[in-house]
Amino acid sequence: MSRTVPFYDFHKLHSPGFQEKINARFAEIVSKNGFVEGEYNFSFEEKFAEKQGAKHCLLVANGTDALEISLLAYGLKPGDKVAVAGITFYASGEAVLNMGMIPVYVDVVPNSGLMCPKSLERVLENHDIKAVMPVHIYGLPADMKAINELCAPKKIPVIEDAAQGQGGYIHSGPIGSGGNLVTFSFYPTKNLGAFGDAGAILTDDDDLALIIKTIRNHGRSDLELMGRNSRCDHLQAAVLDLKLETIDEENKQRKQIATWYHEALKDLPINLVDSKYLETSSWHLYPVFLSDSGIREKAQAAFKEAGIGCTPFYERSLNQEKVFNKFTDGEWAEAEKMAGTVLCLPMNPFITQEDVSYVAENLKKVL
Ligand SMILES: *Cc1c(COP(=O)(O)O)cnc(C)c1O
16 A cells, blocks of 8 residues: 555645745845844734734744743743643643743543633632633634633633644634734644744733733833843744745645544544534644553554554643653643543645545554
Protein backbone atom coordinates (compact mmCIF):
# COMPACT_ATOMS: atom_id res chain seq x y z
CA MET A 1 0.00 0.00 0.00
CA SER A 2 1.60 3.23 -1.11
CA ARG A 3 -0.87 5.66 0.47
CA THR A 4 0.45 7.80 3.30
CA VAL A 5 -1.57 10.29 5.33
CA PRO A 6 0.66 12.93 6.92
CA PHE A 7 -0.33 14.59 10.19
CA TYR A 8 0.59 18.04 8.81
CA ASP A 9 1.20 18.90 5.15
CA PHE A 10 3.44 21.93 4.69
CA HIS A 11 4.33 20.98 1.11
CA LYS A 12 0.77 21.52 -0.02
CA LEU A 13 0.20 24.53 2.26
CA HIS A 14 3.25 26.37 0.95
CA SER A 15 2.56 25.75 -2.74
CA PRO A 16 4.74 27.25 -5.53
CA GLY A 17 2.10 29.98 -6.00
CA PHE A 18 2.24 30.91 -2.31
CA GLN A 19 6.05 30.85 -2.35
CA GLU A 20 6.13 33.29 -5.24
CA LYS A 21 3.91 35.76 -3.39
CA ILE A 22 5.76 35.53 -0.09
CA ASN A 23 9.16 35.81 -1.76
CA ALA A 24 8.00 39.05 -3.40
CA ARG A 25 6.98 40.40 0.02
CA PHE A 26 10.28 39.36 1.59
CA ALA A 27 12.23 41.04 -1.25
CA GLU A 28 10.25 44.22 -0.68
CA ILE A 29 10.93 44.18 3.09
CA VAL A 30 14.65 43.54 2.56
CA SER A 31 14.93 46.34 0.01
CA LYS A 32 13.25 48.77 2.43
CA ASN A 33 15.16 47.47 5.48
CA GLY A 34 11.97 47.74 7.53
CA PHE A 35 12.19 44.79 9.91
CA VAL A 36 10.17 45.90 12.93
CA GLU A 37 6.74 47.53 13.29
CA GLY A 38 6.32 47.32 9.53
CA GLU A 39 3.25 47.95 7.40
CA TYR A 40 2.32 44.24 7.48
CA ASN A 41 2.25 44.31 11.28
CA PHE A 42 -0.34 47.09 11.21
CA SER A 43 -2.23 45.57 8.31
CA PHE A 44 -2.45 42.16 10.00
CA GLU A 45 -3.39 43.57 13.41
CA GLU A 46 -6.24 45.55 11.90
CA LYS A 47 -7.59 42.69 9.77
CA PHE A 48 -7.22 40.01 12.43
CA ALA A 49 -8.97 42.08 15.12
CA GLU A 50 -11.89 42.63 12.78
CA LYS A 51 -11.98 39.00 11.66
CA GLN A 52 -12.05 37.65 15.23
CA GLY A 53 -14.51 40.26 16.51
CA ALA A 54 -12.27 42.27 18.86
CA LYS A 55 -11.34 45.95 18.97
CA HIS A 56 -7.56 45.52 19.21
CA CYS A 57 -5.04 42.91 18.06
CA LEU A 58 -1.51 43.16 19.40
CA LEU A 59 1.11 40.97 17.73
CA VAL A 60 3.73 39.51 20.08
CA ALA A 61 6.66 37.11 19.71
CA ASN A 62 4.85 33.80 20.41
CA GLY A 63 1.82 32.23 22.06
CA THR A 64 3.49 31.65 25.42
CA ASP A 65 4.48 35.33 25.64
CA ALA A 66 0.88 36.21 24.76
CA LEU A 67 -0.28 34.31 27.88
CA GLU A 68 2.45 35.73 30.13
CA ILE A 69 1.85 39.31 28.98
CA SER A 70 -1.92 38.83 29.48
CA LEU A 71 -1.31 37.75 33.10
CA LEU A 72 0.83 40.86 33.64
CA ALA A 73 -1.65 43.13 31.85
CA TYR A 74 -4.41 42.01 34.22
CA GLY A 75 -2.10 43.01 37.09
CA LEU A 76 -1.35 39.57 38.51
CA LYS A 77 1.69 39.21 40.76
CA PRO A 78 4.07 36.36 41.63
CA GLY A 79 2.38 34.00 44.09
CA ASP A 80 -1.11 34.61 42.68
CA LYS A 81 -3.21 31.54 41.91
CA VAL A 82 -4.35 30.93 38.34
CA ALA A 83 -6.99 28.34 37.42
CA VAL A 84 -5.72 26.30 34.46
CA ALA A 85 -7.34 23.59 32.33
CA GLY A 86 -6.13 20.07 33.12
CA ILE A 87 -5.74 19.10 29.46
CA THR A 88 -3.65 21.45 27.36
CA PHE A 89 -0.36 21.91 25.62
CA TYR A 90 2.26 22.30 28.32
CA ALA A 91 2.85 25.99 27.43
CA SER A 92 -0.45 27.14 28.98
CA GLY A 93 0.78 26.01 32.40
CA GLU A 94 4.37 26.98 31.71
CA ALA A 95 3.30 30.62 31.26
CA VAL A 96 1.85 30.58 34.79
CA LEU A 97 5.06 29.11 36.24
CA ASN A 98 7.29 31.50 34.27
CA MET A 99 5.47 34.41 35.92
CA GLY A 100 6.04 32.92 39.40
CA MET A 101 2.33 32.21 39.78
CA ILE A 102 0.64 29.10 41.13
CA PRO A 103 -1.44 26.80 38.90
CA VAL A 104 -4.67 25.35 40.30
CA TYR A 105 -6.01 22.61 38.02
CA VAL A 106 -9.58 22.58 36.77
CA ASP A 107 -10.91 19.25 35.54
CA VAL A 108 -12.18 18.72 32.01
CA VAL A 109 -15.36 17.51 30.32
CA PRO A 110 -14.90 13.92 29.01
CA ASN A 111 -14.58 13.48 25.21
CA SER A 112 -13.57 17.10 24.70
CA GLY A 113 -10.82 18.11 27.11
CA LEU A 114 -12.55 21.46 27.67
CA MET A 115 -12.55 23.16 31.08
CA CYS A 116 -15.50 21.86 33.11
CA PRO A 117 -17.60 24.76 34.51
CA LYS A 118 -18.75 22.61 37.48
CA SER A 119 -15.15 21.86 38.41
CA LEU A 120 -14.30 25.55 37.97
CA GLU A 121 -17.13 26.50 40.30
CA ARG A 122 -15.68 24.27 43.06
CA VAL A 123 -12.14 25.54 42.43
CA LEU A 124 -13.33 29.16 42.70
CA GLU A 125 -15.06 28.35 46.00
CA ASN A 126 -12.01 26.66 47.50
CA HIS A 127 -9.17 28.90 46.32
CA ASP A 128 -8.39 32.58 46.04
CA ILE A 129 -8.13 32.54 42.24
CA LYS A 130 -6.81 35.71 40.56
CA ALA A 131 -7.32 34.68 36.91
CA VAL A 132 -8.92 31.83 34.96
CA MET A 133 -7.34 30.45 31.81
CA PRO A 134 -9.62 28.20 29.73
CA VAL A 135 -8.16 26.65 26.56
CA HIS A 136 -10.01 26.16 23.27
CA ILE A 137 -8.30 22.80 23.07
CA TYR A 138 -8.15 21.01 19.69
CA GLY A 139 -10.06 24.06 18.41
CA LEU A 140 -13.20 23.12 20.35
CA PRO A 141 -14.79 26.22 21.88
CA ALA A 142 -14.73 26.26 25.68
CA ASP A 143 -18.06 27.04 27.35
CA MET A 144 -17.28 30.75 27.68
CA LYS A 145 -20.82 31.68 28.63
CA ALA A 146 -20.71 29.48 31.74
CA ILE A 147 -17.08 30.37 32.56
CA ASN A 148 -17.69 34.12 32.19
CA GLU A 149 -20.81 33.87 34.35
CA LEU A 150 -18.83 32.22 37.14
CA CYS A 151 -16.00 34.77 36.96
CA ALA A 152 -17.85 38.05 36.34
CA PRO A 153 -19.55 38.40 39.77
CA LYS A 154 -16.18 37.86 41.49
CA LYS A 155 -14.44 40.20 39.02
CA ILE A 156 -11.94 37.47 38.15
CA PRO A 157 -10.27 38.15 34.80
CA VAL A 158 -10.41 35.43 32.14
CA ILE A 159 -7.68 34.72 29.59
CA GLU A 160 -8.76 32.51 26.70
CA ASP A 161 -5.91 30.44 25.28
CA ALA A 162 -6.95 30.29 21.62
CA ALA A 163 -3.62 29.00 20.28
CA GLN A 164 -5.59 26.17 18.63
CA GLY A 165 -8.83 28.08 18.16
CA GLN A 166 -8.47 30.28 15.08
CA GLY A 167 -11.51 29.50 12.94
CA GLY A 168 -13.74 28.35 15.80
CA TYR A 169 -16.86 29.96 17.28
CA ILE A 170 -18.09 30.70 20.81
CA HIS A 171 -21.56 32.00 21.79
CA SER A 172 -20.74 35.61 20.87
CA GLY A 173 -19.18 34.91 17.46
CA PRO A 174 -15.66 33.97 16.35
CA ILE A 175 -13.27 32.85 19.08
CA GLY A 176 -11.77 36.17 20.12
CA SER A 177 -15.08 38.03 20.32
CA GLY A 178 -15.86 37.22 23.97
CA GLY A 179 -14.51 40.43 25.47
CA ASN A 180 -11.74 38.74 27.50
CA LEU A 181 -8.05 38.83 26.70
CA VAL A 182 -7.71 36.13 24.05
CA THR A 183 -4.30 34.78 23.07
CA PHE A 184 -3.15 33.14 19.83
CA SER A 185 -0.02 31.31 18.76
CA PHE A 186 1.05 31.41 15.12
CA TYR A 187 3.60 28.62 15.46
CA PRO A 188 3.84 26.98 12.00
CA THR A 189 1.65 23.97 12.87
CA LYS A 190 -1.33 26.05 14.06
CA ASN A 191 -4.27 26.71 11.70
CA LEU A 192 -2.83 30.14 10.93
CA GLY A 193 0.94 29.68 11.06
CA ALA A 194 3.98 31.92 10.50
CA PHE A 195 7.40 30.79 9.21
CA GLY A 196 8.64 30.60 12.78
CA ASP A 197 7.32 32.08 16.02
CA ALA A 198 4.63 34.67 16.45
CA GLY A 199 1.57 35.23 18.63
CA ALA A 200 -1.14 37.79 19.36
CA ILE A 201 -3.45 39.09 22.07
CA LEU A 202 -6.96 40.39 21.36
CA THR A 203 -8.80 42.83 23.58
CA ASP A 204 -11.74 45.25 23.42
CA ASP A 205 -10.23 47.41 26.17
CA ASP A 206 -8.21 50.50 25.12
CA ASP A 207 -6.30 50.67 28.43
CA LEU A 208 -5.30 46.98 28.30
CA ALA A 209 -4.24 47.40 24.66
CA LEU A 210 -1.88 50.23 25.64
CA ILE A 211 -0.50 48.18 28.56
CA ILE A 212 0.17 45.22 26.24
CA LYS A 213 1.83 47.47 23.63
CA THR A 214 4.03 48.91 26.35
CA ILE A 215 5.07 45.55 27.83
CA ARG A 216 5.90 43.98 24.45
CA ASN A 217 8.29 46.78 23.56
CA HIS A 218 10.54 47.24 26.64
CA GLY A 219 8.07 49.38 28.56
CA ARG A 220 8.41 52.21 26.06
CA SER A 221 5.46 54.55 26.64
CA ASP A 222 4.31 57.09 29.20
CA LEU A 223 3.04 54.28 31.42
CA GLU A 224 5.34 53.31 34.25
CA LEU A 225 5.62 49.61 33.50
CA MET A 226 8.33 46.96 33.38
CA GLY A 227 8.58 45.74 29.82
CA ARG A 228 10.30 42.98 27.88
CA ASN A 229 11.05 42.22 24.27
CA SER A 230 8.15 40.43 22.69
CA ARG A 231 7.94 42.09 19.29
CA CYS A 232 6.74 40.23 16.21
CA ASP A 233 9.07 40.88 13.30
CA HIS A 234 7.92 42.26 9.96
CA LEU A 235 8.77 39.06 8.02
CA GLN A 236 6.45 36.94 10.18
CA ALA A 237 3.72 39.59 9.99
CA ALA A 238 4.03 39.54 6.17
CA VAL A 239 3.48 35.75 6.15
CA LEU A 240 0.47 35.96 8.47
CA ASP A 241 -1.04 38.84 6.52
CA LEU A 242 -0.73 36.89 3.26
CA LYS A 243 -2.15 33.70 4.78
CA LEU A 244 -5.30 35.58 5.84
CA GLU A 245 -6.29 35.43 2.16
CA THR A 246 -6.80 31.65 2.26
CA ILE A 247 -7.36 30.76 5.90
CA ASP A 248 -11.18 30.65 5.71
CA GLU A 249 -11.06 28.21 2.83
CA GLU A 250 -8.57 26.01 4.71
CA ASN A 251 -10.67 26.04 7.88
CA LYS A 252 -13.75 25.14 5.84
CA GLN A 253 -11.85 22.15 4.52
CA ARG A 254 -10.91 21.07 8.08
CA LYS A 255 -14.60 21.10 8.98
CA GLN A 256 -15.39 18.95 5.95
CA ILE A 257 -12.67 16.47 6.96
CA ALA A 258 -13.97 16.31 10.55
CA THR A 259 -17.45 15.57 9.17
CA TRP A 260 -16.01 12.75 7.02
CA TYR A 261 -14.18 11.33 10.06
CA HIS A 262 -17.33 11.49 12.20
CA GLU A 263 -19.25 9.55 9.57
CA ALA A 264 -16.49 7.00 8.91
CA LEU A 265 -15.85 6.30 12.62
CA LYS A 266 -19.35 6.47 14.08
CA ASP A 267 -19.87 2.70 14.40
CA LEU A 268 -16.47 1.90 15.93
CA PRO A 269 -16.13 1.16 19.68
CA ILE A 270 -14.46 4.51 20.41
CA ASN A 271 -15.73 7.88 21.60
CA LEU A 272 -15.77 10.89 19.30
CA VAL A 273 -16.11 14.58 20.05
CA ASP A 274 -19.83 15.48 20.27
CA SER A 275 -21.13 16.24 16.77
CA LYS A 276 -22.56 19.56 18.05
CA TYR A 277 -18.98 20.83 17.63
CA LEU A 278 -18.85 20.05 13.89
CA GLU A 279 -19.94 23.61 13.11
CA THR A 280 -18.12 25.48 15.89
CA SER A 281 -14.67 23.89 16.23
CA SER A 282 -11.67 25.19 14.30
CA TRP A 283 -10.67 21.51 13.94
CA HIS A 284 -7.04 22.27 14.65
CA LEU A 285 -6.81 18.63 15.71
CA TYR A 286 -9.14 15.65 15.41
CA PRO A 287 -9.00 13.66 18.67
CA VAL A 288 -10.61 10.27 19.28
CA PHE A 289 -10.99 8.63 22.68
CA LEU A 290 -10.05 4.94 22.92
CA SER A 291 -11.05 2.54 25.67
CA ASP A 292 -7.57 2.24 27.24
CA SER A 293 -3.89 3.05 26.75
CA GLY A 294 -3.06 -0.48 25.52
CA ILE A 295 -5.40 -0.07 22.56
CA ARG A 296 -3.94 3.36 21.92
CA GLU A 297 -0.45 1.85 21.70
CA LYS A 298 -1.72 -0.78 19.25
CA ALA A 299 -3.39 1.89 17.13
CA GLN A 300 -0.21 3.99 17.10
CA ALA A 301 1.84 0.99 15.95
CA ALA A 302 -0.69 0.05 13.26
CA PHE A 303 -0.84 3.65 11.97
CA LYS A 304 2.94 3.82 11.79
CA GLU A 305 3.00 0.62 9.75
CA ALA A 306 0.31 2.03 7.43
CA GLY A 307 2.02 5.41 6.89
CA ILE A 308 -0.59 7.35 8.87
CA GLY A 309 0.54 10.20 11.12
CA CYS A 310 -0.97 10.35 14.62
CA THR A 311 -0.09 11.93 17.97
CA PRO A 312 -1.31 11.31 21.53
CA PHE A 313 -2.05 14.97 22.33
CA TYR A 314 -1.77 15.05 25.36
CA GLU A 315 -0.24 11.95 26.91
CA ARG A 316 -0.09 13.54 30.34
CA SER A 317 -2.52 15.92 32.00
CA LEU A 318 -0.94 19.14 33.23
CA ASN A 319 -0.71 17.90 36.83
CA GLN A 320 1.18 14.81 35.59
CA GLU A 321 3.93 16.85 33.93
CA LYS A 322 7.16 16.66 35.94
CA VAL A 323 7.65 20.36 36.67
CA PHE A 324 4.05 20.64 37.88
CA ASN A 325 4.49 17.87 40.49
CA LYS A 326 4.85 20.20 43.43
CA PHE A 327 1.60 22.03 42.63
CA THR A 328 -1.23 19.85 43.88
CA ASP A 329 -4.28 22.12 44.17
CA GLY A 330 -7.43 21.52 42.16
CA GLU A 331 -9.10 18.61 40.34
CA TRP A 332 -7.91 16.29 37.57
CA ALA A 333 -9.64 12.86 37.61
CA GLU A 334 -11.15 13.17 34.10
CA ALA A 335 -8.05 14.90 32.73
CA GLU A 336 -5.84 11.96 33.74
CA LYS A 337 -8.29 9.45 32.30
CA MET A 338 -8.40 11.30 29.02
CA ALA A 339 -4.61 11.74 28.77
CA GLY A 340 -4.32 7.96 28.90
CA THR A 341 -6.64 7.29 25.98
CA VAL A 342 -6.74 10.20 23.53
CA LEU A 343 -5.23 9.94 20.06
CA CYS A 344 -5.22 12.66 17.39
CA LEU A 345 -5.71 11.51 13.78
CA PRO A 346 -4.19 13.31 10.78
CA MET A 347 -5.78 16.75 10.35
CA ASN A 348 -4.74 19.33 7.78
CA PRO A 349 -6.66 21.04 4.95
CA PHE A 350 -5.39 18.61 2.31
CA ILE A 351 -6.76 15.31 3.60
CA THR A 352 -9.13 13.62 1.14
CA GLN A 353 -12.20 11.49 1.73
CA GLU A 354 -10.14 8.48 0.57
CA ASP A 355 -7.51 9.29 3.20
CA VAL A 356 -10.23 9.35 5.85
CA SER A 357 -11.53 5.93 4.72
CA TYR A 358 -7.99 4.56 4.83
CA VAL A 359 -7.47 5.85 8.41
CA ALA A 360 -10.86 4.41 9.47
CA GLU A 361 -10.08 0.98 7.95
CA ASN A 362 -6.74 0.81 9.73
CA LEU A 363 -8.26 1.86 13.05
CA LYS A 364 -11.05 -0.70 12.70
CA LYS A 365 -8.48 -3.50 12.33
CA VAL A 366 -6.99 -2.91 15.77
CA LEU A 367 -10.25 -2.48 17.71
C1 LIG B 1 0.97 26.21 20.75
C2 LIG B 1 0.28 26.48 22.03
C3 LIG B 1 0.77 27.41 22.96
C4 LIG B 1 2.12 28.06 22.86
O1 LIG B 1 2.39 28.74 21.74
P1 LIG B 1 3.91 29.07 21.31
O2 LIG B 1 3.71 29.97 20.15
O3 LIG B 1 4.55 27.77 20.97
O4 LIG B 1 4.57 29.73 22.46
C5 LIG B 1 0.01 27.68 24.09
N1 LIG B 1 -1.15 27.04 24.32
C6 LIG B 1 -1.64 26.12 23.47
C7 LIG B 1 -2.95 25.47 23.78
C8 LIG B 1 -0.94 25.80 22.31
O5 LIG B 1 -1.43 24.87 21.47
